[in-house]
Amino acid sequence: MALSSRFRPAQAHAALGPEFYDLVVAATFPKHVLRHRNQRWARRVGLETLSDEEWIAHFGRFEPLPGSFPQPLALRYHGHQFRHYNPDLGDGRGFLFAQAHDLEDGRLLDFGTKGSGQTPWSRTADGRLTLKGGVREVLATEMLEALGVNTSKSFSLIETGEDLVRGDEPSPTRSSVLVRLSHSHIRIGSFQRLRYLQQDDNIARLLDYAIQTYMPDDWRETLEERAVVFLEDVCRRVGAMGSQWMLAGFVHGVLNSDNINITGESFDYGPWRFLPVLDPRFTAAYFDESGLYAYGAQPDSLLWNLTRLAECLLPFAKQEALEKALDAFRPAFHEGFKSALLRRLGLVSNGDANDTELTRAIWKFMLESKIPFERFFFDWHGGIASRSRAEAGVAKATYASPEFAPVRTLLASYAQAADANPAHAYFGQDAPCTMLVDDVEAIWAPIAESDDWSKFHDKLKAIELMAQAYGAAISR
């Protein structure tokens, strides 16, 4: 089958000009085995009718998509890594392959790659992605999307038949190339690079491009106003994203400024982890020895990065005005936190003060009881109406403790959301769908040992069921 006529390609990013990217060539791989094809998102962009061969031609051999870039663009950026400035970053193993519009809401989406070969920004590295790294990115994005997090989507994963050597995987290890669908690849680090190079004109260009392309409502008469309104909007978006991570029990792991997208979409899934139990000090990356990016430190880390973005806008706006714009982060995070909590529970707001009380009570209970993170939301989706189900389940002793009583009382004062569905088959299962590190390793082991992908496919089905169960209760 050929391309559907609904596909709406774009080449918007090229309008920024050659100072923002380098034209590159994809690696030639010895083999292409399709491991994951995201049909749901293929439909959203009108690519669902591609045959597997055509899919591989575009997303494994990178033959251009009609109407999109004739040649891929490796994007230039810098960034703070663990708070140290690194001017040697940029797309070192990826590129912007294509752009197209979401057919549901018209948003511009990027097809970005990971593991597609070396670029001028690869330094001494091989430009490749391990298959395990690709599998982990697919699992993280599917899970986060189902839990209501504004995340990039893993569009395609193709195994590429090379042997790679990595310090953090038994080597040689298998290779892959991932295509990610993302609402922009403009990172805080994209602005930082221009600031570092003292290219104020290009900062203004990137700012105007970002507003026109991703936040047209923020357009204002003067550059000064645009800089402030843009920063405020990015702070709101990133604040909302951070709150969604917290309610998904997600630890990103590497909150460097090159990993923060100005649209507030979460991306770049390396050493991520989900929390087994609520623990602010829980750290994902083995190399994060100080806990800089621990679960509970995520909001502060995001704000630290946003402050770096504010610095890039100093040539155009007064410091006080930018500081005021940064103040938009905390309320957005707190509001987002409360509403994400209510969505996870399938409840409607009972007024700001009560919502705050409920949030505090649940957090205190979860911290002290050490109830498995996902279990709590699974048990209490639907609120007090789920009481008999929750209190007959494996955590019944925990819910019988006096510490839970205040939570139960508060839950009883909340009405169920019209779209909550605690009667869904998902909630009738013994256990919630989780993506703890042991779950991931249990999926990977049979792939590594005998190329058995059944657990991977089973997990994607389990996530789909969970996504259906939460349905509209968790906004996409």
Ligand SMILES: Nc1ncnc2c1ncn2[C@@H]1O[C@H](COP(=O)(O)OP(=O)(O)OP(=O)(O)O)[C@@H](O)[C@H]1O
């Ligand atoms: N194997 C590799 N070959 C070349 N460059 C690499 C490799 N691994 C990482 N890099 C580069 O190192 C920097 C930091 O890597 P990081 O893992 O944060 O990004 P990434 O996962 O490659 O890409 P993205 O941020 O787009 O998801 C980036 O500039 C990245 O391109």
